[in-house]
Amino acid sequence: MNKRPIKIIMDTIEKLSLNLNGKTVLTEVGTGNYLYTPIIPAIAGAKRVYAVAKNTKYGNAEETINKCRIILNELNLNQVEFFIDTVPSAELGNVEIITNSGNLRPINENILKFCSSKVVIPLMFEAWEFREEDLDIKYCIQNAIKVAGTWENHPDIKVFDYCGLLAMKMVFDANFEISGNSILVWSNDHFGEIISKKFEEERASVILSNDIEVFYNNLHELDFLFICDYDESRIYFGNEGIFEIERIKKINPDIVFIHLFGNIDLDFCNNNKINISPLINGSANVMTHTLGYVGLIPILRLQVAGYKVAENLIKNNYSTLTQIL
Numbered sequence: 001m002n003k004r005p006i007k008i009i010m011d012t013i014e015k016l017s018l019n020l021n022g023k024t025v026l027t028e029v030g031t032g033n034y035l036y037t038p039i040i041p042a043i044a045g046a047k048r049v050y051a052v053a054k055n056t057k058y059g060n061a062e063e064t065i066n067k068c069r070i071i072l073n074e075l076n077l078n079q080v081e082f083f084i085d086t087v088p089s090a091e092l093g094n095v096e097i098i099t100n101s102g103n104l105r106p107i108n109e110n111i112l113k114f115c116s117s118k119v120v121i122p123l124m125f126e127a128w129e130f131r132e133e134d135l136d137i138k139y140c141i142q143n144a145i146k147v148a149g150t151w152e153n154h155p156d157i158k159v160f161d162y163c164g165l166l167a168m169k170m171v172f173d174a175n176f177e178i179s180g181n182s183i184l185v186w187s188n189d190h191f192g193e194i195i196s197k198k199f200e201e202e203r204a205s206v207i208l209s210n211d212i213e214v215f216y217n218n219l220h221e222l223d224f225l226f227i228c229d230y231d232e233s234r235i236y237f238g239n240e241g242i243f244e245i246e247r248i249k250k251i252n253p254d255i256v257f258i259h260l261f262g263n264i265d266l267d268f269c270n271n272n273k274i275n276i277s278p279l280i281n282g283s284a285n286v287m288t289h290t291l292g293y294v295g296l297i298p299i300l301r302l303q304v305a306g307y308k309v310a311e312n313l314i315k316n317n318y319s320t321l322t323q324i325l
Contacts, residue, residue, distance in 0.1 A: 001070070001071055001074045001075075004296065005033075005036055005296055005300060006039075006043075006071075006075070008296055008297055008300045008301070009036060009039070009040055009043060009300055009304060010043065012156075012157065012300065012301050012304040012305070013040070013043060013044055013304055015156050015157075016156055016157075016304060016305060016308045016321075017308075018044045018304060018307055018308045018311060019044065019045060019311065020041050020044040020045050020046040020097075020307065020310075020311060021044075021045035021046075021047075022045070022046075022047050023041070023045075023046045023047060023096050023097060023311075023314070024046065024047055024048040024049075024050075024094045024095050024096050024097070025038075025041045025046050025048070025049045025050065025095070025096070025097045025098075025099070025307075025310075026050045026052075026087060026092070026095045026097065026098045026099070026104065027041065027049065027050070027051055027052070027097075027098075027099040027101055027104070028051060028052050028053070028054075028099070028101035028102060028103035028104055029051040029052070029053045029064055029065060029068045029082065029103075030053075030056075030058070030059075030064065030101070030102065030103060031056070031058040031059040031064055032058070032292060033292040033296060033299040033300065034101075034102075034292075034299075035064065035067055035068050035071070036071075036300060036303070037051070037099070037101060037303060038051035038068065038080050039068065039071060039072060039075070039077070039080070040300075040303055040304055040307055041097070041307055042072065042075075042077040042079055042080050043075070043077065044304075044307060046079060047079060048079050048081065048094070049079055049080040049081070050080075050081055050083060050087050050091060050095070051065075051068070051080055051081070051082050051083070052082075052083050052084070052085065052086065052087060052101075052103045052104055053065050053082060053083070053084050053103065054084065054085055054103045055084075061084045061085075062084070065082045065084075068080070068082070069082075089114040090114075092111065092114035092115050093114060093115065093116060095115055095116075095119055096116070096118065096119055096120065096314065097119070097120055097121075097122070097307070097310040097314075098111070098115070098119055098120075098121050099121075099122060099124055099306065099307075099310075100121055100122065100123045100124055100125075100134060100135055101124070105133075105134045105135070106133060106134060106135065106136070107121065107134065107135045107136065108135070108136040108139060109136060109139050112136070112139055112140070112143065112145065115145075117143050117144050117145060118314075119145055120145070120146045120147070120148075120310050120313035120314055121135065121140065121145065121146070121147045121148075121310075122147075122148060122149075122150065122306040122307065122309040122310040122313070123135075123147065123148065123149045123150065123306070123309075123325075124150060124302060124303060124306035125149060125150060125152065125302070125306075126149045126150060126151065126152050126160075126190075126323060127148065127149030127323035127324070127325055128149070128189075128190075129149070129230065129285075130149065130325060131285050135147065137325060140325075146313045146324075147324075147325045148309050148312075148313055148322045148323055148324050148325060149309070149322075149323035149325065150302065150305045150306050150308075150309050150321060150322070150323065151320060151321050151322070151323055152302060152305075154305065154320060154321045156305075156321075157301040157302065157304075157305050159291065159298045159301050159302045159305070160190070160194060161194060162291050162294050162297075162298040163191055163194045163195060163291070164194050164195055164197065164198030164199075165198070165294050166260070166289060166291055166293055166294050167195040167198060167199070167226060167228070167260065168198060168199075168202070169289075169293060169294060170226075170258055170260065170277070170278065170288075170289060170293075171224070171226070171258060173277060173278060174224065174256055174258050174277035174278075176223060176224055176256070178199055178202040178203075178204050179202050179203045179204060180203065180204070181204045181205070181223040181224065182204070182205045182218075182221050182222050182223050183199055183204050183205065183206050183207070183222065183223060183224060183225075183226060184206075184207045184208075184209065184214075184215060184218060184222050184225045184226070185199065185206060185207070185208045185209075185225075185226045185228065186209070186210050186215070186225055186226065186227045186228065186229055187208065187210055187227075187228045187229040187230070188208075188209075188210045188229065189228075189229065189230050189231065191228040191229075191230055191260070191261070192208050192210075192228055192229070193208070195226060195228055195260075196208040199226075210229050210232070212242065212243075215243075216247070216251070219248065219251045219252050219255065220251050220252055221252075222252060222255050223255070223256070224255060224256040224257070224258055225255060225256075225257050225258070226258050226260070227257060227258065227259040227260060227261060227262045227264075227282075228259075228260040228261050229261060229262065230261055230285060231285070232261070232262055232263075232284060233263070233284045233285075234263065235263040235264075235265070236257070236259075236262050236263060236264055236282075237264070237265065237268055237269055237272070237274055238265065238268060245272055245274065248274075249273075254275070255275065256275040256276070256277055257269075257274065257275060257276050257277070258276075258277045258278075259276065259277075259278075259282045259288055260287060260288050260289070261282065261283075261284065261285065261286070261287060261288070262282045262283075262284060263282060263283060263284050264276060264281060264282030265281060266279060266280060266281050305321060308321060309321060309322045309323075
């Protein structure tokens with residue numbers, strides 16, 4: 001067993017004083033860093049943890065469960081029960097915490113109608129990043145189910161700052177240096193602010209904007225555009241896209257578009273010789289790479305903090321970490 005993830009988890013549990021003694025948790029077990037999602041509440045004392053696995057492009061459900069079981073056995077933890085695809089409705093009445101995790105979504109009446117009204121739901125990210133397609137917030141409000149986000153830059157975790165490092169890694173992947181580059185960060189939110197600041201610290205020339213005229217006025221000198229506008233739902237390239245392909249090619253055919261968020265159709269970009277990085281499709285409101293692309297610390301700290309938000313909701317302790325919806 002790799003002891004480093006467990007050390008990070010235990011250090012963060014201690015720092016946040018996370019205590020889930022006696023609690024029943026519904027969460028997921030995923031691949032990579034998300035292998036530890038059910039292990040965290042088990043270490044924090046939960047009485048029972050239901051963990052849902054799914055077959056995805058990232059891995060096989062049975063293999064994921066087996067990997068998690070090996071770690072749990074080495075830690076002498078036996079309170080995690082695994083399911084594939086869904087948890088039987090008879091078990092849901094005991095659940096006190098449901099994490100807003102990918103293998104559980106969408107979390108709606110089909111799940112919540114079997115749960116107690118005292119169940120709480122931590123989003124495991126900031127409240128302003130909430131997506132209605134993930135969670136039926138109207139049902140939660142109507143049934144007094146508490147939902148809250150996690151302040152990702154709480155002094156005890158400082159997770160959101162890792163977005164700057166994530167952006168840097170993506171830029172290096174695209175074969176740019178940052179230092180000495182001319183960059184437009186396409187955003188008007190906190191992602192853009194953090195990432196712009198990081199690029200400036202690395203001595204780049206940076207413009208932060210999602211104004212199309214600002215883009216065209218500076219296009220001739222840009223090395224790349226970093227797209228990280230969380231709320232933008234429009235497509236970036238296409239017949240009704242934000243950017244005019246032919247206009248861009250006339251002014252600066254070598255510019256590269258690096259996308260952390262946004263509707264990006266890779267096939268369309270390849271067919272129209274648009275320089276895109278990474279070479280994968282992009283979606284609105286969904287990170288092309290999560291903070292796990294940087295390393296273990298940001299994801300594991302954030303998950304522990306999300307569980308602390310759940311504990312706070314149960315105890316009606318609305319600390320600065322907890323962002324009530």
